[in-house]
Amino acid sequence: MLKTRLNLSFFTVLFAASAVSAAVPASTKNIPTAPDLSGFAAADMPYDKGEAVLVSWPAGPADVPGAVYQVYASSGAAWLKAEEFPAEKKFAADFELPFWAWSHDKAKHAVQLELPQLFSDFKTGMEYSFKVKYVNGKVTAESAPVKAAPKADLFNLARLNNLVLLLVIIVVFFWTVSHAKRKGLFIRRIAGLDAIDEAIGRATEMGRPIFYSTGIGAMSSVPTIASTSILAEVAKKVAQYDTQLKVPHFDPIVMTVCKEVVKQAYMEMERLDSYRDDINFFVSQDQFSYAASVDGMIHREKPAACFFIGHFMAESLLLAEVGATTGAIQIAGTEQESQLPFFFTSCDYTLIGEELYAAGAYLSKEPMLQSTLKVQDFGKAFVMVSVITGSALVMLATWLKWPLVLKVISHIFKAY
Amino acid sequence: MSETWMIFGGWVAAGLTLFLFSFLYKDNPFFKATEHLYLGAGMGWVFQTVLYQTWIPKVWEPLRAGDFYVLIPTVLGLSLVTQFFPRISWVSRYGFTFIMGYGSGLVIPLTLSTDFLKQIGGTISPFLVSEVSRATFWPLLNGAIVAAGFVCVLVYFFFSVEHKGAIKKASTVGIYFLMLYFGAAFGNTVMGRFSLLYGRFDDLYKYSGAKYFYATHVILAALVLYFVISHFTSRKKEAEEEAA
Incomplete structure (x- = not known):
């Protein structure tokens, strides 16, 4: 009996002890612990123009729901709260930078602070202080x-893919270029450009002027540059036939460039005596004033041919429609896909985007320019191959669960 | 603004709108006057924008604050004006060279980024699905159609290859895709233009009220009267010329 009671007491004590020992860790689990922030660091944000600082610190078990981190910055006086966010957010892995330029570490908090938004007297190169505070109840x-101290970086490693692509293109x-000089290059027929001769011939026969608009683009825009090279060829033919252009x-800068281009064309055709300085003239730098004025001129002078080649926006239809009502043969070309439909409906020939860029090489037949066309074609082939292989690889990687392949492909074909 | 000025503004707005619309019938002195007024007002607007948004904050104020580095771009910019003086017009080439240089420098990386990488990434992105299953079949098919159309459109823009055989077929498909897009873009832009037209009609309707002394009606009637008189006088002139 005594033995039975002793056994019962022993097991009761044992059970109570085990219950107490199990309960102690459970109660300590609910008590929030403060994180170790000794690993907090601040450094210049890499690959930026010198306005941001990157603060980072290790993530830990204290990053529980309800807890927040507050990041403070100071230029020497008071502390300003720069960021506040839940403790289980903002990791180095969240940065949209490629794998070759950034370590996507999930065990590290990282925050990019844009200092001009915090300090009105911000200066690149000045030293600022930072600290982080953890708050959980x-x-x-x-x-x-x-x-x-933030500093400007000369090299953006994130754009390494751009550089590699550029080097390949070079x-x-x-x-x-060497191939074109040795063997020459084939260029397919472009109807819009073949029609230039027809348009100028018509103007010569009718004794009416030719209007050529380079659009509303600045000299730095590619379509305007392409347009000036077409203008050079048109001007050569105009000089040859002694037609009015x-x-x-x-844009006054485009006008000055075009003046040089047209003058050069007349010189090349040995017709400098026919060149007039008022072939190129300034109208207005206001989009619709320009359109209204050119419309008026086209309507009154009734040209035999109109060229609208370059960068055009809403004025495209206003110009081309008036040209069509005068019965002029019209050749248009722009890279603006939203304006192309209007040119299709109101012009006889339309150069679509890339055809505009090909015009200079097509008309002049110069090996150097023709080789640029070939380079463009190589670029297109590269894009096509990349799209086909990239899509196939992405599908395969998704099917076979290869996250690394997916990451590599999505990072390589991304513009940073 | 006083009531009188409001009414005057209404007459000017209605008048200029109707004068510009009169071009739809034929060229006339009212349209010419409005065209030149528009041209002058447009240039005036551009001039004040350049003066207050470029010259004063970016040249004048930094110079007054002692920042003489702004003189470098200013002198380069002013060199373009030498075009008007034939003896020193060669100076403008420095400005132009700089403009062309920085223009190319800006455009080349941007083109690589947008025309190549963004385009490829954008075409591949529909294939980045969580798993290949029935649920993702339609988005994947959509992505495949877009990718195929994209490749065919690129084939159309191949200039150094003769378009015959398979290349011709692919480029024809590319043209169909382009036309589909252009059709949609045309419809979209026409809708936008109509909304602008409604805006003008709305204003004309507003100015046709008694508050504006029937500005729209009066000007429209005057225009019609002018066209009727001009029609008969021009016919009379033509008849006299023929008789002579």
Whole structure:
């Protein structure tokens, strides 16, 4: 009996002890613990123009729901709260930077601070102080202040894919130039450009002027540059046939460049005596004033041919429609896909985007320009191959669950 | 603004709108006057924009604050004006060279980024699905159609290859895709233009009220009267010329 009672007491004590020992860790689990913020660091944000600082610190078990981190910055006086976010957010892995330029670490908090938004007297190169504070109810922790100075970076490693692509294009360009000089290059027929002769011939026969508009683009825009090279060829033919050419301009810089281009064309055709300085003339730098004025001129002078080649926006239809009502033969070309439908409906020939860029090479037949066309074609082939293989690889990687392949492909074909 | 000025503004707005619309019938002195007024007002607007948004904040104020580095771009910009003086017009080439240089420098990386990488990434992105299953079949098919159309359109823009055989077929498909897009873009832009037209009609309706002394009606009637008189006088002139 006594033995039975002793056994019962022993097991009761044992059970109670085990219950107590199990309960102690459970109660300590609910008590929030402060994180160790000794790893807090601040440094210049890489690959930027010198306005941001990157603060980082290790993530830990204290990053529980309800807890927040507050990041503070100071230029020497008071501390300003720069960021506040839930503790289970903002990791180095969240940064949209490629794998070759950034370590996507999930065990590290990282925050990019744009300092001009915080300090009105911000200066690149000046040293600023930073600290981070952890708050979870009554549990708080604060890091020691650290200093960092933002500086501008000359090289953006994230754009390494751009650089590699550029280098490949340069190599291909030099190869095609030498190839074009040795063997010549084939260029397919472009109807819109073949019609230039027809338009100028018509104007010569009718004794009416030719209007050539380069659009409303600046000299730095590619379509305007392409347009000036077409203008050069048109001007050569105009000089040859002694026809009247009128080039109304929106941009004074484009006008000055076009003056040189037209003059050069007349010189090449040995017709400098026919060249007049008022072939190119400035109209207005206001889009619709330009359109209204050129419309009026076209309506009154009734040209035999109109060229609208370059960068056009809403004025495209206003110009082309009036040209069509006068019965002029019209050749248009722009890279603006939203304006192309209007040119299709109101012009006889339309150069679509890339055809505009091909015009210079097509008309002049110069090996150097023709080789640039070949380079463009190589570029298109590269894009096609990349799209086909990239899509196939992505599908395969999704099917076979290869996250690394997916990451590599999505990072390589991304513009940073 | 006083009531009188409001009414005056209404007459000017209605008048200029109707004068510009009169071009739809034929060229006339009212349209010419409005065209030149528009041209002048447009240039005036551009001039004040350049003065207050470029010259004063970016040249004048930095110079007054002692920042003489702004003189470098200013002198380069002013060099373009030498085009008007034939003896020193060669100076403008420095400005132009700089403009062409920085223009190319800006455009080349941007083109690589947008025309190549963004285009490829954008075409591949529909294939980045969580798993290949029935649920993702339609988005994948959509992505495949877009990718195929994209490749065919690129084939159309191949200039150094003769378009015959398979290349011709692919480029024809590319043209169909382009036309589909252009059709949609045309419809979209026409809708936008109509909304602008409604805006003008709305204003004309507003100015046709008694508050504006029937500005729209009066000006429209005057225009019609002018066209009727001009029609008969021009016919009379033509008849006299023929008789002579």
